[in-house]
Each structure stands twice: as structure tokens, then as C-alpha cells.
Amino acid sequence: MRGERINSSCAHKRALASEFKDNLVGMVIAVKGGPCSGKTTLARALAKSFRCTLLSHDDILSCTSDTPRLPSTCPSSSSSPTSHLNDLSYEVLWRVAETQLCRQHNVIIDSPLQAQAHLDRLLALTSSEKNEIMPIIIECWPRDKSEWRRRLGKTYSPEETERTILEDEDCDTSDIPKLTIDTTSPLGIEEHVTNMENFILSCLDKKLYGEMAIGQASWGCTQCKMAYVRKLTAGLPKSLKHQCYEHELALITCERIYAFGKTSFFPCTGCGGEGENVHYSCTNDSCEFWLHVKCALNLPLTINPEFHWHPLVLTPRPLIPEGCWCDFCEERRHPDVWIYFCEKCEYHVHVGCANPEFYQSPDLVSLPLFL
Numbered sequence: 001m002r003g004e005r006i007n008s009s010c011a012h013k014r015a016l017a018s019e020f021k022d023n024l025v026g027m028v029i030a031v032k033g034g035p036c037s038g039k040t041t042l043a044r045a046l047a048k049s050f051r052c053t054l055l056s057h058d059d060i061l062s063c064t065s066d067t068p069r070l071p072s073t074c075p076s077s078s079s080s081p082t083s084h085l086n087d088l089s090y091e092v093l094w095r096v097a098e099t100q101l102c103r104q105h106n107v108i109i110d111s112p113l114q115a116q117a118h119l120d121r122l123l124a125l126t127s128s129e130k131n132e133i134m135p136i137i138i139e140c141w142p143r144d145k146s147e148w149r150r151r152l153g154k155t156y157s158p159e160e161t162e163r164t165i166l167e168d169e170d171c172d173t174s175d176i177p178k179l180t181i182d183t184t185s186p187l188g189i190e191e192h193v194t195n196m197e198n199f200i201l202s203c204l205d206k207k208l209y210g211e212m213a214i215g216q217a218s219w220g221c222t223q224c225k226m227a228y229v230r231k232l233t234a235g236l237p238k239s240l241k242h243q244c245y246e247h248e249l250a251l252i253t254c255e256r257i258y259a260f261g262k263t264s265f266f267p268c269t270g271c272g273g274e275g276e277n278v279h280y281s282c283t284n285d286s287c288e289f290w291l292h293v294k295c296a297l298n299l300p301l302t303i304n305p306e307f308h309w310h311p312l313v314l315t316p317r318p319l320i321p322e323g324c325w326c327d328f329c330e331e332r333r334h335p336d337v338w339i340y341f342c343e344k345c346e347y348h349v350h351v352g353c354a355n356p357e358f359y360q361s362p363d364l365v366s367l368p369l370f371l
Contacts, residue, residue, distance in 0.1 A: 026101070123176075238250065252279050
């Protein structure tokens with residue numbers, strides 16, 4: 001079935017999301033930042049998107065506030081009761097995370113992670129298993145300090161607010177993939193989550209396929225690749241109505257698939273050739289209908305070939321009986337693919353036979369293998 005070779009645009013997204021989420025086993029995503037930086041909000045949204053286990057340092061710390069003092073395995077620079085409880089809550093966090101990873105669950109950690117000792121513990125956690133576990137850091141950094149002060153002022157005193165801002169220092173994360181997000185920017189939660197997803201999936205793609213996968217695009221900035229696809233397709237109509245088809249057609253850019261070094265193939269109903277990535281597809285999910293960009297926009301509706309006396313009209317599949325042969329090349333035609341047809345002579349011709357130059361020409365939008 002031709003439907004097995006490609007899905008509709010909605011199915012594309014479902015399949016892509018399923019593929020990446022199935023491969024996310026062995027990943028620890030640490031969403032870090034200072035108080036009131038928005039890390040908890042983003043961590044919860046990301047955990048919901050990827051359906052990962054979410055561990056919150058604040059939740060554990062609030063449960064240990066009345067716990068008697070016990071020896072800590074993660075020493076800090078201070079021996080105060082507050083620092084001890086902080087270290088104890090981190091130790092609980094790491095042990096729960098380790099248990100989840102042993103059960104092959106992906107983990108998202110919501111924590112400040114401002115001490116180097118805590119970061120070292122995270123690195124030890126990700127290197128303790130036989131199967132490599134990839135750590136990723138999402139840092140929530142409020143660029144607008146006045147907005148951050150406003151948020152902190154709802155919970156902290158002015159002195160505590162200023163001290164929090166002044167002490168907002170980052171530890172060495174040079175060996176870990178890190179994405180910094182300005183949580184005071186005008187972007188909404190969904191846009192932030194999309195940026196985090198793109199970054200995480202690009203890190204995963206690099207882990208699975210390496211810097212230069214054979215037959216794949218080279219791994220690079222997914223945002224740049226997606227922007228490149230948008231630039232190439234900027235002048236194309238987002239939707240159109242073709243004279244030979246009853247439903248509206250939508251432009252499918254496949255930018256997410258291309259950004260991760262993959263290719264989406266489809267059989268063109270117009271010319272019968274195979275295409276990849278950018279194409280037009282029926283907006284009705286139940287229809288299996290795809291067109292090259294060139295076939296959707298430039299395929300002539302009528303031609304006057306030298307080998308026939310009358311004009312040939314581009315004819316959609318419902319008007320042609322099955323089992324016909326091409327009267328030019330005398331080879332069998334596919335019943336789902338358009339042909340050129342002369343009604344007077346009942347003359348059927350493949351699109352490629354009637355217009356070989358058009359058939360052999362490249363599509364209007366061609367994405368390079370390497371970017």
C-alpha cells in the first residue's frame with residue numbers, strides 16, 4: 001500500500017515524537033536556576049511533554065525540614081543545620097534518581113545545582129551505569145534583573161533578594177550539553193518548551209548517530225536547519241486548491257524531520273516519481289495524496305506533444321479505468337497516479353512520457369544533504 005510509505009502531516013509529528021521519546025532511555029535532564037527563576041514551571045512542562053519522571057529538590061527539602069541531623073555523604077562548605085538539610089535532600093534526590101535510571105526511566109531534576117559538589121554528584125550518577133547515561137542541563141537565567149527582583153520580593157526580604165541576585169554564580173558545566181533560557185523574555189511556556197525539546201532531541205540525535213552519520217545530514221544546530229527550511233519555503237503558498245483534486249492541499253515542510261538528519265519520502269500522485277521532505281499533502285488525514293512542489297504548482301494541465309494529433313489533458317485517477325497501459329511506452333501505469341489523456345482517441349500517457357523534461361527536472365525545493 002502506498003499509505004505504508006508515508007503518513008499524513010499529523011502522523012509525521014506523532015511518529016517523530018514517538019521515535020525520539022522511545023530513545024530517551026538513559027537521559028538525565030537537570031533544570032537548574034536560582035529561586036523564582038522559573039525552573040519549576042519549565043521542569044513540570046518539560047516532564048509533561050516527554051512523560052519523564054520529575055524529581056524536585058524543593059519537595060524533598062520541605063519534607064526534611066524537621067529531620068534530626070545525620071552524617072552527610074555530600075559535604076558542603078558550611079556546617080550549619082540549613083546546609084546540612086540541603087545536602088541531605090540532595091542525597092535523597094540522587095538516590096531516587098539512581099533508582100529510576102536503573103529501572104530505565106528518564107529523569108528530569110528540578111534543582112538549583114549551584115554548588116560544584118552537587119554537579120559532581122550529577123556527573124557521577126550519569127557515569128555509574130554500564131549503559132551510558134547522557135546528562136543535559138537546562139539553565140533558567142532571568143536576564144531582566146528588575147523582573148527577577150519583583151518575583152523574589154514576593155517571598156524574600158529586600159536584603160535576601162539582593163543577596164540572591166549577587167550570589168547567582170554558575171558552576172563549571174563545560175563538559176555537559178547546556179541550554180540557557182531567559183525566563184524573563186516575552187516568550188510563553190509553550191515556546192520555551194519547544195526550544196528545550198529541540199535542544200534535547202538534537203543532543204539525542206548526536207548521541208545516536210554521531211557527528212557525521214552515513215546517509216544522514218551532519219549533526220548541527222536544529223534551530224538553524226529549521227530556519228533554513230523556512231527560508232527556502234517562504235515564497236511557497238501554505239495551502240492551495242489544485243484543479244485535478246477535490247480537497248485542499250497543505251504545504252508540508254518536514255523541517256523537524258530534516259533538522260535531525262532524517263528524510264521523509266513520499267510517492268507523488270501527480271507524476272508517479274518519488275520525492276523527499278518538502279511537499280504538498282491533502283489536509284484530509286484519511287486521504288493518501290502527495291505532490292511534489294513542482295507538480296502542485298507547475299505541472300501543465302494541457303500539453304500538445306509532437307507524437308499525438310490532439311492536446312492531452314492532465315487527468316486525475318478517478319476518471320481513468322484501472323488496468324490501462326501507457327500508449328506511448330506500452331508499460332502498465334499505476335492506477336493512483338495522474339496521466340495525460342486524449343478523450344477523442346482514448347489515448348493514455350504517463351506524465352513522464354508526455355513531458356520528460358518536466359519529469360526529470362529537480363523539484364522546486366531541494367534540501368542539501370549537509371548543512
